[in-house]
């Protein structure tokens with residue numbers, strides 16, 4: 522298969538970890554020179570996207586992996602026990618959607634990281650643009666910092682809390698990894714694969730967080746290498762049949778962070794808003810984008826929960842006794858993204874994570890700009 526991806530991308534790293542573990546060969550190409558064609562065939566121009574030998578295209582790492590599991594059942598990454606499976610998927614969702622902000626922050630807020638990564642990306646994905654390299658680097662630096670840091674709620678007020686997200690994740694992972702080589706067993710599960718997005722491709726590679734990981738949390742650096750290498754070292758899947766007690770701090774962190782963001786996102790989306798505020802662990806975030814894709818993530822979590830039998834549902838509730846977790850099993854908060862209604866993913870037309878309502882976004886930008894101009898004139 523062909524993976525349209527980028528060597529330093531979060532979700533490409535997640536998918537590559539999976540493909541390597543499963544022993545599925547692939548070649549990689551960069552999609553950004555061929556945007557109209559990719560958009561037509563896969564929906565959004567984002568990475569990773571898979572072009573299959575049968576001519577079909579798959580996008581969005583979560584449904585891609587779920588689909589590939591049905592075609593390649595050897596060494597499953599989905600736990601057989603339904604409760605463990607649900608918790609593994611919840612950890613994956615947190616890795617995908619909550620750790621994204623600290624990962625982007627470390628990459629684009631720190632000068633050394635920003636300089637290095639803009640150079641790598643300029644040379645990898647913008648060579649089709651007929652512009653001098655320094656301009657291409659400038660465009661990348663500005664776009665990424667503005668879009669994924671400044672306009673994703675990272676400010677002087679939230680800075681330390683954003684960084685704490687990285688440390689908390691590593692602390693909670695080590696609590697689990699003290700007792701076994703992978704989070705939920707003696708082989709990688711979808712929870713490990715999901716965490717490789719941020720932990721391998723951002724925190725493990727970008728200079729500032731990689732030094733922190735290497736020096737202060739070498740056990741996590743070891744896990745990154747172990748998970749990347751698992752295709753060669755693990756011959757069969759050995760996942761737990763019940764959720765271990767040592768998952769408790771990780772689950773509490775997910776409840777206090779990711780689930781709060783999902784709840785605020787679903788509420789704001791329901792109100793038709795494009796930007797939102799949220800208080801996470803006492804820290805006030807403002808000007809956070811309302812992601813339609815994250816509303817869909819909540820829908821998918823609810824579907825997974827609904828598919829459990831009563832006994833398994835009761836066990837999940839016991840594992841998640843924290844305020845706000847009932848978001849998953851009650852319907853007090855609506856979650857209707859209108860995305861992938863037919864549940865065709867990964868074979869549907871995908872959307873970008875930050876895509877909400879493009880027309881409303883544009884109107885809001887015009888309003889904001891004219892307001893700034895009025896202020897300046899006054």
Ligand SMILES: N[C@@H](CCC(=O)N[C@@H](CS)C(=O)NCC(=O)O)C(=O)O
Pocket residue numbers: 530531532533566567568569580581582583617873874
């Ligand atoms: N939910 C998607 C997210 C993919 C995604 O957001 N990829 C990023 C790179 S890691 C991207 O392509 N962003 C497009 C952009 O920045 O324009 C997945 O799991 O594959």
